[in-house]
Amino acid sequence: MKAFLARNPNTQLITSLRKDDDKGRPWTLMEKIFLGLTPQQYLSQAMSNPLNWIFAVIFMIGIPVLIGRYIFGLSWAVGDPYDNAWGLFLAFGLFGMVPLSSSGFQLGTAVEIFGRHDLEPIERLGLLNGLLGYFFAVMFLMVDLGQPWRLPYPMVVSFGPAAVLFLVAWHVATYLSVQMAEVSTSFFEWMGWPAGKTFIKKMTLGLTVAGIILSTLHQGALGALSTYAPGKVHPLWYSASFQWLYFFVSSLPGGLCMVIVVSTIAIKTMQWRCDETFKNSLEKLQITLAKGASMGLITYLTIRLVGIAHDNKWAYLATGWGAWWMFEIGFGVILSLALLTAGVRKNSATLVRMGAWTTILGVILHRLNVYMFTFNWQQGHVHVPPWREIIITITMYSIYIVTYRAILYRWPILFKWKTRYSEYAVLEPKPAAVASAAQAEACPSGK
Amino acid sequence: MIERRDFLKGCLACGVTAATVSVAGTNAMAAGSFEGYPDAMGVLVDLTRCVGCRSCEAACNKEQNLPEPDQAFDDLSVFNEKRRTTEKAYTVVNEYQVADKETLFRKMQCNHCNEPACLTSCFVNAYTKTKEGAVIYNSKVCVGCRNCMIACPFNIPAYSYSSPLNPLVKKCVFCYDTRVKEGKPPACVDICPQQVMTFGRRDDLIKLGHDRIQANPGKYVDKLFGEKAVGGTSWMYLSSVDFDKVGFDAHMQNEPIISNVKDFLGFVPMVLAIWPALFSGIHLLATKNKDGHHDHEEGDHQ
Numbered sequence: 001m002k003a004f005l006a007r008n009p010n011t012q013l014i015t016s017l018r019k020d021d022d023k024g025r026p027w028t029l030m031e032k033i034f035l036g037l038t039p040q041q042y043l044s045q046a047m048s049n050p051l052n053w054i055f056a057v058i059f060m061i062g063i064p065v066l067i068g069r070y071i072f073g074l075s076w077a078v079g080d081p082y083d084n085a086w087g088l089f090l091a092f093g094l095f096g097m098v099p100l101s102s103s104g105f106q107l108g109t110a111v112e113i114f115g116r117h118d119l120e121p122i123e124r125l126g127l128l129n130g131l132l133g134y135f136f137a138v139m140f141l142m143v144d145l146g147q148p149w150r151l152p153y154p155m156v157v158s159f160g161p162a163a164v165l166f167l168v169a170w171h172v173a174t175y176l177s178v179q180m181a182e183v184s185t186s187f188f189e190w191m192g193w194p195a196g197k198t199f200i201k202k203m204t205l206g207l208t209v210a211g212i213i214l215s216t217l218h219q220g221a222l223g224a225l226s227t228y229a230p231g232k233v234h235p236l237w238y239s240a241s242f243q244w245l246y247f248f249v250s251s252l253p254g255g256l257c258m259v260i261v262v263s264t265i266a267i268k269t270m271q272w273r274c275d276e277t278f279k280n281s282l283e284k285l286q287i288t289l290a291k292g293a294s295m296g297l298i299t300y301l302t303i304r305l306v307g308i309a310h311d312n313k314w315a316y317l318a319t320g321w322g323a324w325w326m327f328e329i330g331f332g333v334i335l336s337l338a339l340l341t342a343g344v345r346k347n348s349a350t351l352v353r354m355g356a357w358t359t360i361l362g363v364i365l366h367r368l369n370v371y372m373f374t375f376n377w378q379q380g381h382v383h384v385p386p387w388r389e390i391i392i393t394i395t396m397y398s399i400y401i402v403t404y405r406a407i408l409y410r411w412p413i414l415f416k417w418k419t420r421y422s423e424y425a426v427l428e429p430k431p432a433a434v435a436s437a438a439q440a441e442a443c444p445s446g447k
Numbered sequence: 448m449i450e451r452r453d454f455l456k457g458c459l460a461c462g463v464t465a466a467t468v469s470v471a472g473t474n475a476m477a478a479g480s481f482e483g484y485p486d487a488m489g490v491l492v493d494l495t496r497c498v499g500c501r502s503c504e505a506a507c508n509k510e511q512n513l514p515e516p517d518q519a520f521d522d523l524s525v526f527n528e529k530r531r532t533t534e535k536a537y538t539v540v541n542e543y544q545v546a547d548k549e550t551l552f553r554k555m556q557c558n559h560c561n562e563p564a565c566l567t568s569c570f571v572n573a574y575t576k577t578k579e580g581a582v583i584y585n586s587k588v589c590v591g592c593r594n595c596m597i598a599c600p601f602n603i604p605a606y607s608y609s610s611p612l613n614p615l616v617k618k619c620v621f622c623y624d625t626r627v628k629e630g631k632p633p634a635c636v637d638i639c640p641q642q643v644m645t646f647g648r649r650d651d652l653i654k655l656g657h658d659r660i661q662a663n664p665g666k667y668v669d670k671l672f673g674e675k676a677v678g679g680t681s682w683m684y685l686s687s688v689d690f691d692k693v694g695f696d697a698h699m700q701n702e703p704i705i706s707n708v709k710d711f712l713g714f715v716p717m718v719l720a721i722w723p724a725l726f727s728g729i730h731l732l733a734t735k736n737k738d739g740h741h742d743h744e745e746g747d748h749q
Contacts, residue, residue, distance in 0.1 A: 075608035082531060082605045085596035113726050115734040146591020146606065146614035153571050158588040160572035164708055165594050167715070169570055205730060213722045217715060224711035228568050228598035228704055231696055244711040376602075378696075 001409075004045030005272050012036055013272065016418035017192050026192055035409060055398055062395025065388050066143070074146060077388040083376050084383035086144075088393045091371040093140025095222055096364040097133045098172075099247065102219060102255030104130020104179050105211040106292070112208045121278050122285045124186055124413045125266070126259050131179040132407075133258075134172060136400040143392060164224045171218035178207050178214065189417040190410060216248060223247025226370050234374035236316050236325040237366075242307040246366070249303060252296035253336075254363040256289045260356035262404075266414055273408060275415035283349040290352040293359060294340040301333045321377065328369060332362015482679065483561035487580030488627060489649035489681035490636055491656050492554060494693060495666065496643040499526065499540055499552035503635035503644075507538045507556075510622055510634035529694070532556065534607040537619040538635055545688045553693045554635070554643070557582060557603045557619035558673060559681035564704035565595035565604060573616075579628060580649060580681040581621035589615060598704060600677050600696070621681070649681055656685055678703030 005011060014036040018024045027036070034042045046052055069077040078087050107126030110116040142148040154160065154169045181200050188196035200207075223244040226233050230240065239246070267274060267282055274282075308314060316322050339355030342348070373382055385393075408414060505520040507513070514535050518525055526542040533539075538556035545551050559582045566574035571588045574595070591614055596604045604618045622633035631637075632646035645652060656671040672690050673683035676699045684690070691697035700706075 071611060073609045073611035074614060078608065080533070080606075080608050082533065082596065083602055085593035085606065109726070113730045113733065115730075146593070146608075147589070148591075150588075150590040153588055153590050158571040158573070158585075160570040162705070163568050163570040163594070164711065165568065165592060166570035205727070209723055209726050209730075212726055213718055216718050216722065220711060220714070224708055225594070225597070227707040227711065228564055228594070229600075230704070230707050231600060231699065232597075240707045241710050244714070 001045050001049065001270065001272060003048050004041070008041075011041075015275070015412075015415055017189075029191075032190065032410065055402060058395055058398045062391050062398070065391050066395055069143065069388070069392060074144075077386070077392055079386050079389075081383065083379065084372065086371050086375075087383070088372070088385045088389050089140050089144035089396075091368050092364065092393060093144070093396060094137045095367040095371055097137045097140070098222060099219060099251035099254040099363050099367070100258040100360055101130045101133025101137070102215055102251040103127075103259045104182065104255075105208070105215040106252065106255055107259070108182060108208045108211055112204050113212075118281075119285060119288065121281050122259065122263060122289075124183075125263055126255075127179065127182045128186070128404075128407060128411075128413050129259055129262055130255070131176075131183045132400065132404050134176050134179060136396065136403075138172065138176065139399075140393075140396055143396065164221050164228070168218050168221045168225070171214045171221070175211065175214040175218065178211050181207055182211070186411040186413055186417075189412050215251075219251040220244035220248040223370075229375070231378070232376050233370055234316075234321050234377040235311070235313050236308065236321060237370045237374050239307040239311060241310065242303055245303055246300070246307070249296060249300045250363050250366060253293035253300065253359050256293040256296070257336075257356035257359040260286045260289055260293075260353060261360060264353045264356070266408060270405075270408065270414070273414050277416065278414050286349050286352050286356075287344055287347060290340045290344050290355065293356070294337055294344065297333055297337045297340065297359065301329070301337065304329060304333070321374065324369070324373075328362065328365050331358060332365055336362055483649060483681075484576075484578045484580065485650075486578065487561075487649050487681060488621075488646065489559070489580055489652050489683060490633070491645040491647070491652040492682060492684045493643055493645075493659070494551050494553055494684060494686045496641045497540070497552040497554065498641055499523070499542055500640065501525075501540055502638050502640060503554055504536060504538055504540060506634040506638035507619070508536070510625060511537060511620075513537070532603050532605055532618065534605045534609075534617040537617065541694060543693045545692050551686070551688065551693050553684075555601075555603075555694075556635070556682070557621070558601055559619075559621055560677055560703070561679040561681070562677070562703035562705060564598035564600060564677070567703070567705040567708075568594045568598035570594070577623060577628075579621075579623070581623040581627055583620045583623050584616055584618065586613075586615045591615075600699060600704060649679075649683075652683060656683060659685060675701045677701070 014027055014032055016027075018026050037045070065077070078089075081087055103126040107119060107123045110119050111123045142151065145151065150157075154166055155173065160166050181203065185197045185200050188194070188200070221244065223246055226238065227240055227243050230238060263282060263286065267279065271279070308317075317326065336355050336359040339351050339358060343351030343353075343355055372385075375383065501520050501523075504516075508516065508520070516535060526540075529541050530536075530539045532555060538554055540552050540554045543551050543553060559576075559580055561576070563574060563576060563582045566572075566576060566582065570592065571590055573585045573589045575583050575585070577583060591606070593604075593606055593616075595616060596602075596606060604616045606616055607614045621627050622631075626633055626637075632644075636644040636646045645655065647655070653671060653674055656674070660667045660669055660671070667685050667687055668689060670690065671683050671685065672695055673680040678701070684695070686693055689697065
């Protein structure tokens with residue numbers, strides 16, 4: 001797209017509900033999908049993007065393997081891992097992606113609860129990042145479950161309410177709908193449905209507080225799941241008292257840093273899609289997020305150390321696993337902390353961005369260590385996923401990136417949609433009636 | 448008035464969430480001190496008697512209609528490596544070199560815990576601990592998350608990964624439907640030519656095990672494995688050597704696995720009770736009269 005716009009500097013991309021000329025006719029859905037380009041133009045810009053060719057190769061190999069997993073069974077893709085029942089799909093796709101998606105509730109809380117309106121230009125990116133992360137974590141789950149078509153069973157068929165996974169299932173399902181509602185405001189703007197947006201806006205506070213509760217509990221619950229396996233997770237990564245705190249606290253810098261990373265990629269690769277407010281405030285916002293992330297990281301570092309001290313596990317540090325543990329902490333936490341704090345002090349977005357990268361890699365490494373690398377450490381070998389499992393994981397993650405990019409291209413996430421509903425209601429006779437009907441629905445008491 | 452209305456809405460939303468999940472906390476907390484059904488059956492395994500003939504493996508295979516094994520049951524080369532239970536074998540016997548010229552054999556199968564980790568970790572309640580002591584599995588509701596395999600401290604449940612349409616957890620069910628329900632011993636116990644295993648009331652077996660230790664000084668280590676491990680198991684073991692030499696985890700905790708999860712579960716009601724009020728309150732404080740700006744005016748157009 002960048003190259004295409006360089007060749008055609010006069011292209012008008014859609015950033016508003018209505019055309020400027022043509023008597024303010026609303027853009028049609030097809031026009032909006034092609035960003036205001038003709039299909040030929042759209043195709044030509046897509047073809048000239050080398051990343052799309054990489055994705056084409058990944059999908060050509062990966063999609064058949066993904067389909068094969070459903071035709072030939074799970075063992076065709078992952079083997080028969082009786083001892084390491086959770087492999088890459090969950091260790092990376094679920095346990096790794098969910099903490100990086102805590103941005104939704106954090107930015108929602110900062111803006112809507114704490115009234116930090118200076119963060120508004122990046123709030124929508126934070127919400128979208130949360131929604132997509134959770135959505136694809138569920139997609140990874142659909143690949144991993146033996147019988148994915150039974151996914152709704154814990155909600156409707158048979159209940160195991162004493163299980164941590166029961167809490168996770170309900171929370172992730174509920175939170176996914178909360179996040180859909182939160183992100184839907186962008187979608188409603190883009191579609192030109194002001195009534196939907198008005199309806200959601202009225203629930204903002206409730207949705208945001210529900211988001212905090214659900215996030216606190218299920219981020220922690222993902223850690224608590226490993227307390228079912230006290231003898232299997234290596235002692236350096238296990239603590240009955242702190243396990244859920246490790247997972248919850250590390251998800252805070254994880255989510256904030258994911259927003260820093262994604263917004264950096266956005267400003268570098270799709271600057272044309274970012275409006276002036278976003279472009280001008282981004283570096284300042286990233287440094288603000290980095291402040292929050294460093295506070296999370298220092299807390300995380302402290303409890304990781306306190307956890308070791310609490311169970312007096314220092315002796316394990318002298319072993320090979322201890323070296324690996326020190327690498328995880330040294331690279332993922334201490335280096336990240338140094339980069340982020342230096343970035344904040346020197347006001348350097350570059351340092352902050354580097355620190356954000358190492359933070360998210362550190363969080364993912366921690367999840368892989370708990371659920372894959374150190375799992376069953378006493379058996380003396382590390383579980384290595386077979387190649388089809390790796391290919392499917394790369395394919396799923398690529399679908400995630402493509403979806404993410406497609407939404408950022410279109411919905412008003414990185415830019416403001418140029419039609420205020422107050423104006424819109426005057427232009428169009430119908431929507432006012434629709435909006436008041438929606439209000440009546442929202443407050444059935446007739447207040 | 449918008450704030451107060453939103454505050455109430457916030458509380459309502461959270462209350463609904465609370466109702467959904469608070470059960471998770473209470474049930475698990477109450478499950479703490481369950482010590483097994485009074486008339487639960489069990490099996491006492493005396494490792495010193497086993498000669499490694501594998502007839503129990505063959506009997507299990509027949510009783511449970513399992514597929515043909517990869518190696519025949521009279522093929523003793525299987526002892527060259529340590530095996531575990533699989534979707535095709537609910538019980539396996541392993542050989543352990545315990546001294547210079549002394550070996551012991553240990554049969555491995557589901558130990559039918561009093562408070563099974565598989566059961567407490569299952570989010571669709573697919574497992575049941577019957578009053579006879581068996582831990583059975585309902586294949587009709589299993590989603591295939593495999594949390595039970597993660598949770599089982601003995602690494603027993605296997606999964607039929609190869610089935611595309613109906614993959615299921617595969618594990619020993621104490622021959623519940625075919626034998627134990629009617630008071631008959633499971634197939635492996637029945638067939639054993641060495642009387643390695645004794646089937647009976649778990650309470651009686653604990654006495655029998657300790658009697659046997661006392662009656663034969665020096666023959667056994669003074670421990671009945673399974674009497675206390677992870678809250679007690681229906682299958683218990685006597686051994687002449689330390690249990691970690693025959694593949695048991697000697698450091699296994701005495702509390703049920705679910706006790707490790709309680710730190711987290713105890714925190715759930717607190718979050719549900721305090722968070723809504725705390726954050727709605729902060730919202731009121733943080734946004735009140737701030738630059739005369741209202742949070743929710745943007746979308747309103749009346």
